[in-house]
Amino acid sequence: MENNITNILVCGIGGQGVMTATEILAEAAIAEGHDAKKTEVAGMAQRGGVVTSHLRFGPKVLSPQIAPGTVHVLLGFEAAEALRWSAYLRPDGLALVNDSRLVPPVVEIGLFDYPADPIGEMRAAGIRTVSFDAATIASNLGDLRLGNTVMLGAIADHLPFAADVLLRCIEARFARKGAAIVELNRRAFAAGRAAAAQEAVPA
Amino acid sequence: MAAVAALAPAPNLSRLLLSGNEAVARAVWESGCKVAAAYPGTPSTEILEALCTYPDIYTEWSVNEKVSMEVALGASMMGARSFCAMKHVGLNVAADPLMTLTLTGTVGGMVIAVADDVGMASSQNEQDSRFYARFAHLPMFEPADSQEAYDMVHAAFELSEQHQVPVFVRMTARICHVKCVTQVGERVAHEPAGFVKNAERWVMVPAHAKRRIPLMFERDAVLREVSEHSPLNVLEPGKDRRVGFVTSGPAYMHVREAFPDAPVLKLGMSNPLPLNMIKALAAMVDTLVVVEEVEPVVETEIRAAGIAVHGKDILPKIGELAPEVLTPAINRLLNNEPAPPPVAAPAVFPRPPTLCASCPHMGIYYTLSQLKNIIVAGDIGCYTLGAGHPWNALDTTICMGAAVTVAHGMDKGRGAVDKNKKILAVMGDSTFMHMGMQGLLDATYNNSNITFLLLDNGTVGMTGGQNTPANGLDIRGNPAPRIDFRKLVEALGVKPERVREVDPYEMPKLFKVIREETKIEEVSVILAYRPCVLTDEFKAARAYHVDDDKCTGCGNCIDVGCPAIHVTHREKVVKPSGKEVDLAFVRIDPIACTGCGMCLQPCAPDAIMQVAGPRVVAMLRPV
Numbered sequence: 172m173e174n175n176i177t178n179i180l181v182c183g184i185g186g187q188g189v190m191t192a193t194e195i196l197a198e199a200a201i202a203e204g205h206d207a208k209k210t211e212v213a214g215m216a217q218r219g220g221v222v223t224s225h226l227r228f229g230p231k232v233l234s235p236q237i238a239p240g241t242v243h244v245l246l247g248f249e250a251a252e253a254l255r256w257s258a259y260l261r262p263d264g265l266a267l268v269n270d271s272r273l274v275p276p277v278v279e280i281g282l283f284d285y286p287a288d289p290i291g292e293m294r295a296a297g298i299r300t301v302s303f304d305a306a307t308i309a310s311n312l313g314d315l316r317l318g319n320t321v322m323l324g325a326i327a328d329h330l331p332f333a334a335d336v337l338l339r340c341i342e343a344r345f346a347r348k349g350a351a352i353v354e355l356n357r358r359a360f361a362a363g364r365a366a367a368a369q370e371a372v373p374a
Numbered sequence: 375m376a377a378v379a380a381l382a383p384a385p386n387l388s389r390l391l392l393s394g395n396e397a398v399a400r401a402v403w404e405s406g407c408k409v410a411a412a413y414p415g416t417p418s419t420e421i422l423e424a425l426c427t428y429p430d431i432y433t434e435w436s437v438n439e440k441v442s443m444e445v446a447l448g449a450s451m452m453g454a455r456s457f458c459a460m461k462h463v464g465l466n467v468a469a470d471p472l473m474t475l476t477l478t479g480t481v482g483g484m485v486i487a488v489a490d491d492v493g494m495a496s497s498q499n500e501q502d503s504r505f506y507a508r509f510a511h512l513p514m515f516e517p518a519d520s521q522e523a524y525d526m527v528h529a530a531f532e533l534s535e536q537h538q539v540p541v542f543v544r545m546t547a548r549i550c551h552v553k554c555v556t557q558v559g560e561r562v563a564h565e566p567a568g569f570v571k572n573a574e575r576w577v578m579v580p581a582h583a584k585r586r587i588p589l590m591f592e593r594d595a596v597l598r599e600v601s602e603h604s605p606l607n608v609l610e611p612g613k614d615r616r617v618g619f620v621t622s623g624p625a626y627m628h629v630r631e632a633f634p635d636a637p638v639l640k641l642g643m644s645n646p647l648p649l650n651m652i653k654a655l656a657a658m659v660d661t662l663v664v665v666e667e668v669e670p671v672v673e674t675e676i677r678a679a680g681i682a683v684h685g686k687d688i689l690p691k692i693g694e695l696a697p698e699v700l701t702p703a704i705n706r707l708l709n710n711e712p713a714p715p716p717v718a719a720p721a722v723f724p725r726p727p728t729l730c731a732s733c734p735h736m737g738i739y740y741t742l743s744q745l746k747n748i749i750v751a752g753d754i755g756c757y758t759l760g761a762g763h764p765w766n767a768l769d770t771t772i773c774m775g776a777a778v779t780v781a782h783g784m785d786k787g788r789g790a791v792d793k794n795k796k797i798l799a800v801m802g803d804s805t806f807m808h809m810g811m812q813g814l815l816d817a818t819y820n821n822s823n824i825t826f827l828l829l830d831n832g833t834v835g836m837t838g839g840q841n842t843p844a845n846g847l848d849i850r851g852n853p854a855p856r857i858d859f860r861k862l863v864e865a866l867g868v869k870p871e872r873v874r875e876v877d878p879y880e881m882p883k884l885f886k887v888i889r890e891e892t893k894i895e896e897v898s899v900i901l902a903y904r905p906c907v908l909t910d911e912f913k914a915a916r917a918y919h920v921d922d923d924k925c926t927g928c929g930n931c932i933d934v935g936c937p938a939i940h941v942t943h944r945e946k947v948v949k950p951s952g953k954e955v956d957l958a959f960v961r962i963d964p965i966a967c968t969g970c971g972m973c974l975q976p977c978a979p980d981a982i983m984q985v986a987g988p989r990v991v992a993m994l995r996p997v
């Protein structure tokens with residue numbers, strides 16, 4: 172890694188919790204003693220637009236922005252969004268993608284097409300891609316809201332520090348909501364880890 | 375209002391993960407500031423959102439930026455430390471007091487944070503606030519990250535008090551919203567010295583102002599010396615002397631990232647410019663390059679001082695100057711081997727922001743999209759999205775408050791070709807209180823023929839749902855007088871019978887009322903009230919679903935523009951007349967739908983009905 176900086180790009184759409192997830196990742200990096208900067212481009216307050224959150228951490232971070240072609244891990248909250256930002260990955264980068272589709276009104280009214288197989292396209296471009304259905308995993312655990320923790324679980328074994336560091340940060344976030352919620356998030360985290368580990372990664 | 379993390383209890387010298395906006399708020403509070411005022415505006419909004427969570431400081435949402443600056447000035451006249459914050463275009467609104475308070479100067483330290491939307495994530499233009507510092511002869515600091523934003527606010531209060539001058543802290547979106555590790559300190563109380571009557575200083579009539587102008591020029595000279603010796607301006611010598619950079623703000627981080635060995639003059643205090651430092655750098659290097667975001671402000675001043683320099687001749691005049699922009703430009707300058715072009719991004723459909731499910735603005739724009747022969751002057755807010763798909767029902771957007779005045783001008787300027795056009799203005803409640811009221815008064819006073827739709831959703835939706843006089847809560851959520859829009863518009867000269875109140879969810883009635891009022895040749899106001907989904911007043915209802923057996927695929931409901939409606943499949947059918955029609959069969963996402971019931975109104979076969987049982991609630995959308 173140049174300058175020992177890790178670049179993580181989290182993408183999705185407004186309202187999905189992309190920025191919060193990245194903030195928790197930043198907290199974990201800081202807990203590990205790294206310098207960290209997190210930045211995003213998000214449009215207006217409305218939901219539904221493209222959101223990308225950049226996280227850079229290491230001994231000393233200067234520019235908060237990740238340059239195209241330098242992302243180590245792309246965490247995609249939505250399939251077409253992962254495809255949109257896939258060119259940001261390094262050749263040896265890894266994409267972890269929630270394989271659910273959020274189709275915007277401009278597609279519904281017939282102005283544009285949603286790609287037939289966004290994850291297939293990424294794989295065809297030679298990108299190491301792991302995909303899973305975070306929404307189903309979360310609802311099987313009893314609450315769709317656990318989806319974000321599933322996503323964080325998915326990236327946990329692909330960081331330059333132990334998965335437990337990230338888990339501690341998630342637990343701290345939910346501590347106020349009681350032991351039962353913390354436990355549910357622990358399970359969602361484990362399920363995310365398993366989902367990202369399970370699938371063979373085709374070249 | 376969006377909940378903000380309470381930052382105040384953080385102990386002295388803690389290291390916190392703060393955005394630039396949060397860091398500014400923290401430093402304003404620590405500085406013993408007594409009064410802080412702002413009107414929301416991306417990317418500056420979170421400064422006051424964070425500040426209002428601190429104790430022992432008066433904070434307010436002002437109705438516009440001019441007001442916020444004057445409130446801060448008044449507090450400073452009392453000897454209190456004061457603060458105001460605004461986005462770049464807000465400074466245009468506040469330019470009037472600005473250009474005179476530079477003559478009076480200030481007493482209690484006064485800091486003005488202005489946030490430029492470099493890259494235009496959510497603004498109507500990309501203007502460079504550094505011009506205002508020059509225009510108004512005021513010192514300006516430019517932080518490059520949260521820690522610097524925090525440190526510079528402290529330094530700005532000191533400088534302000536030493537020289538009795540307000541100090542600008544210029545932020546950009548990339549400072550406001552980047553979170554990084556910031557070391558914070560403790561609050562030091564600051565007691566106002568008291569108002570000292572002095573008409574020659576505070577009453578700016580020509581005779582007094584004439585005496586103050588030379589003082590302003592004297593201050594310029596003093597501040598230039600301050601800048602030459604300011605610890606905020608740092609010359610980093612570097613090893614590779616081929617190119618030396620003069621830079622500031624986020625661009626500094628990008629320069630350091632891309633050219634770690636180059637000599638760099640980092641301007642923390644960028645007005646007045648430390649020209650001697652720049653000369654020293656120029657003497658050290660083969661080529662001098664200014665890397666500044668947006669306009670060639672510093673470059674022009676350097677060139678005027680007779681120093682050879684590159685800048686906007688090799689760098690873009692719009693957007694951010696990230697390393698991937700800088701590196702190729704400097705490589706070309708040095709005739710270096712160009713780097714291979716980056717991998718092309720795959721083509722994916724655009725995904726513009728949408729109105730929220732149940733947003734009352736959908737009812738307005740669906741209705742307007744059904745009307746013929748109309749011109750709709752629009753304004754700024756969530757409702758600007760009415761210009762986009764599927765409604766295409768908004769014809770102009772200029773600046774806050776311009777809908778009613780532009781509509782009035784259209785009415786007066788119309789020629790024979792537009793004689794039968796109905797002219798409407800559409801404006802949100804916060805925009806109306808910001809700068810729209812005067813325009814409506816102008817329209818009634820000057821006998822306009824326009825129909826004014828006031829979209830009252832009880833909040834500033836666009837910037838995340840802040841409290842306003844329209845919902846009767848102050849910045850901290852305490853009760854405040856709630857404005858009565860009917861009384862207000864009547865007081866502005868609209869006849870009582872020309873004020874119509876309509877629920878924007880009731881689209882057929884809205885359609886009828888707009889038709890009626892546009893026929894009447896005078897100013898009418900249609901007050902459309904429904905709370906924004908971000909407010910506590912909004913109550914989600916049970917979701918609706920589509921009965922597949924009844925849905926004929928007409929697609930009418932899609933035209934409402936709700937993001938919860940999705941097409942399941944499309945078909946082409948040939949009508950008996952031989953005409954080919956496209957059908958789109960739909961479903962409603964039961965988690966995204968919040969039950970406003972608007973989409974069933976255009977559904978002829980009554981295929982949309984409410985789901986039985988309790989609402990399924992998901993705070994976060996399904997991932």
Ligand SMILES: Cc1ncc(C[n+]2csc(CCOP(=O)(O)OP(=O)(O)O)c2C)c(N)n1
Nearest residue numbers: 415464754755756802803804805834835836
């Ligand atoms: C001078 C100026 N200040 C602030 C802004 C940012 N801004 C744009 S629209 C808006 C207010 C929108 O509120 P409202 O009119 O109530 O409409 P809503 O978004 O709630 O639909 C704000 C704060 C701006 N564009 N210009």
Ligand code: SF4
Nearest residue numbers: 730733756835906907
């Ligand atoms: S935030 Fe409020 S005003 Fe804006 S789109 Fe959503 S519901 Fe409408």
Ligand code: SF4
Nearest residue numbers: 936967968970971973
């Ligand atoms: S009722 Fe219809 S328009 Fe309203 S939120 Fe649900 S799907 Fe959208």
